Amino acid sequence: MRVAPVARPAAPYRRRKRLILWAAGITAFAIFGYDLWSPLQGAVAVLYIIVVLLVAQIGTYRGVLLTGLGCGILALIAFATDHFGDPLDSAYVRFGVSLVAIFAATLLSLRDRSARTTLAEQARILELSHDTVIIRDANDRIVYWNDGAHRLYGWAGEEAVGKHCGELLHCEFPADQVDSALEQHGHWAGELMRDRKDGTRIVLASRWLLRRDPEGNAIGLIESSADVTEKKRADAERRRSEQRYKTIFNSAGFAIWEADWTELHGHIRKRVPSGLDLAGWLANHPEVLRESRAPVYVRDVNTAAVELFDATDREALLGNSILAWMPAGSEVEFASVLAGLAGGADMVEREVRYLTLSGRPIDVLLRMRLLAGGEPWSRVLAMGLDVTERNEARSKLEQASAELAHAARVSTLGQLAASIAHEVNQPLSAIITYGKSAKRWLAKSEPDVAEVANCLDQIVSNGSRAADVITRMRALARNGQVQVETLHLCRLINESIALVEREVRQHQIAVRFSSGGEDVLVTGDRVQIQQVLVNLAINAIQAMCDVQGRLRELHISVEAEADVMMCVSVCDCGNGISGDPARIFEPFFTTKREGMGMGLSISRSIIEAQGGRIGAANNSDHGATISFTLPVAAADQPIRKGAMDTSV
Incomplete structure (x- = not known):
């Protein structure tokens, strides 16, 4: 992955960097000169710490390390110039302490720089987050406000920092539960409601973490929140839709049931020779439905279906296989339904014959379709209208019509x-x-x-x-x-x-x-x-x-x-x-x-x-x-x- 080139620093920063580098260089040469002529015999070298600290403000990791090494070399040159060949005395001790101090300051500066870099990157991550991140003190005043909070609530950081959070956002949350959770666990997660700058009321999924000082005392809160208003609205609409569907499902004047055809479809699929279409093969081999022992489980039924099949309640149908309701000789109609659905039809309509739980044969105008969601063939919706009486009436009417036509022929x-x-x-x-x-x-x-x-x-x-x-x-x-x-x-x-x-x-x-x-x-x-x-x-x-x-x-x-x-x-x-x-x-x-x-x-x-x-x-x-x-x-x-x- 290619990394985009880093933008050049702004002009004020470059000027400040040059000034610090000049100041560090002048300070280093001043200390070196004073160390050469000073009667303090190596004690002045400890002042090179100032140079290291100056460079650590703007220098890179390598620059700080080279600065510390350079200061140590300057101190060594100055000491060797005055004390080369001298016997060991207290001057060597002072010089050693100065070198240790220079290198200790260099290492600490490098560590501090690494920590500051990490903090800066973490701060940038907070700014990049789509969630809101707000830090509050013990008095509920805002001390940090990221860009996510700006985008969601509408207030910029300079407008929000220093304001009382409750007064600015008009928070609504279960205060007792929050206080109890923070006291017992140090954190809380839940939903709350707040106002945006334009007055819009929104719902947030929020997590609060208690801030503590080194002594363990509570000094404020860190919170991260995400807007779930649309999700809540969508969930509510989905629940209303499901309730409407359930009401229609149970109140419909015709039978509706949902079945799982996964096992039956899988069994038949295994029987189809390689390279042949399931729909076409099944239309020519309807007997496979009767031969198959794979069940077709009923998952849900409405009240009309209970009445249609002479059941005492829903439980008498749920979990049973609809293949048990098929009388002998009805395989062709059911196979044509399965073949139609397998062929990609959105809905298949056939008139079929069922056996009720009491053994009574009924004629049903059946409409079936595959429902989306879940495994393929796991949700097959069937809608059935009892046409037994209609067919009986039609048969009688046909008989009467035939007799009338016969009478007309005799009249002719x-x-x-x-x-x-x-x-x-x-x-x-x-x-x-x-x-x-x-x-x-x-x-x-x-x-x-x-x-x-x-x-x-x-x-x-x-x-x-x-x-x-x-x-x-x-x-x-x-x-x-x-x-x-x-x-x-x-x-x-x-x-x-x-x-x-x-x-x-x-x-x-x-x-x-x-x-x-x-x-x-x-x-x-x-x-x-x-x-x-x-x-x-x-x-x-x-x-x-x-x-x-x-x-x-x-x-x-x-x-x-x-x-x-x-x-x-x-x-x-x-x-x-x-x-x-x-x-x-x-x-x-x-x-x-x-x-x-x-x-x-x-x-x-x-x-x-x-x-x-x-x-x-x-x-x-x-x-x-x-x-x-x-x-x-x-x-x-x-x-x-x-x-x-x-x-x-």
């Missing part, structure tokens, strides 16, 4: 009864005709086997045609679990058009279907989507029944929307929708004299439940268009089955 079949009878009657009549024809060919003297075979082929074909009609009707009328699967949209539309074919012919309506020439795959429930298509087609046909003087056309089109949705539009050329078109999807709103107003409302519920949307708008010329969207199926998407919300 009622509207198509004549068409169904016609579609079935035609192949049945053909079967009877071909059956009679086959009998006639067989009744001939020489039966025509080829003609009989042809009649039988026609019978089979028309039987299959009738079976297809009945199959479509039964599918539309079924009341089963919703099945979300990959569908050929264009095929489904063509099948739906076939169901209303007789109504189309009866009302002389032209049907046009445009799809861009490609069959597209979408996801949804086949029966429910066909129900929507048939309902929209029947509504369009009925809207054009009274149209005169222009072409009656039902146009169904399919086009892509944003690459992830397919839009199906059913357009008629009737009289349009009066009022706000959006109202036709409201329950019990109808424009028909005998309508119930449920068909389009159910259609909206079906489409929205399958991830799409439905809307209506009047055309610019005649009629209206109702459009709905369905999500495009992924290329490798398998058939999935499950409940779906089709609530009205």
Whole structure:
């Protein structure tokens, strides 16, 4: 470490140094001259002590040492000049005493200089300290005031020194405790309050040390203090914040608990093969949570959590492992939570299933996040909302909605009864005709086997045609679990058009279907989507029944929307929708004299439940268009089955 160059002394100091050096030199030569001619025979040499003391005031350690040595040499020269060859007498004794005195004065001066240097450095250290250092006498008057005190209190040293400390700073401290501690131990440490020059009240952490004289009598105090006002304010704010958090924590209407996941995370981390990401690996191996015996300890819970898990009190949950609350088969959800947090997510939300302490299964909407502070994964905050009743109500609503949709389909079949009878009657009549024809060919003297075979082929074909009609009707009328699967949209539309074919012919309506020439795959429930298509087609046909003087056309089109949705539009050329078109999807709103107003409302519920949307708008010329969207199926998407919300 390089030391910065020392600044040159100020001019007054340099002048004083030169004067002292001149005075020391003149004094040394004067003593030397007087010693040469004095009859005192070596006794004058003791005066060289004056020269040593003069140089010791301003000289360096080396300078003082050389001065003492030089004075001894001068004394030796003077003595040898007068007494060389003389026998030993009292003069030698006086000369020896003088040399001892010179060298003793030199050593004492060096020691004094070292002590003064140490004191000066200590004083500088006190000035450099950020803490305040104040020295007081026995009457509480300030005798020393460092720069730290100047910076903190605002008074300069010349303003504070000599003032009564209590009157200047308006101290507030436990006087009895301070007096007792100083009397028993000689020191005291604690907090006190004082005023700054600008009137600001501050809090200080202070240490007081009793000053004593060599006889052990108390002569004052030395104190060192640091401003802790901001720290106290921050501590108070932290306590208030913690109290607010605790109040919110315990008063929240939903369950909150904090758990330590350190052991579980460490155990799983050891299982992850080298080089693989924890989040990705855990998502593919959720069973590791069940296999792991590492506990996940609950550190804190609120009142709502106690109620959620059917516990008698907080102690029934604290220290237990949340893995014990996981029912079989719930590893996937919990693994996805852990994987999300391990992947860096700030918060992860999942709906999971827990077992309460009484063994009751509950559905919980869970939000989890890692808290800062402490070891990694040692503080995981979980917030849970009991959605068991909501899920049960939703399940009942889905069941009611499914039954309502089934009733609507049956109602639609009622509207198509004549068409169904016609579609079935035609192949049945053909079967009877071909059956009679086959009998006639067989009744001939020489039966025509080829003609009989042809009649039988026609019978089979028309039987299959009738079976297809009945199959479509039964599918539309079924009341089963919703099945979300990959569908050929264009095929489904063509099948739906076939169901209303007789109504189309009866009302002389032209049907046009445009799809861009490609069959597209979408996801949804086949029966429910066909129900929507048939309902929209029947509504369009009925809207054009009274149209005169222009072409009656039902146009169904399919086009892509944003690459992830397919839009199906059913357009008629009737009289349009009066009022706000959006109202036709409201329950019990109808424009028909005998309508119930449920068909389009159910259609909206079906489409929205399958991830799409439905809307209506009047055309610019005649009629209206109702459009709905369905999500495009992924290329490798398998058939999935499950409940779906089709609530009205």
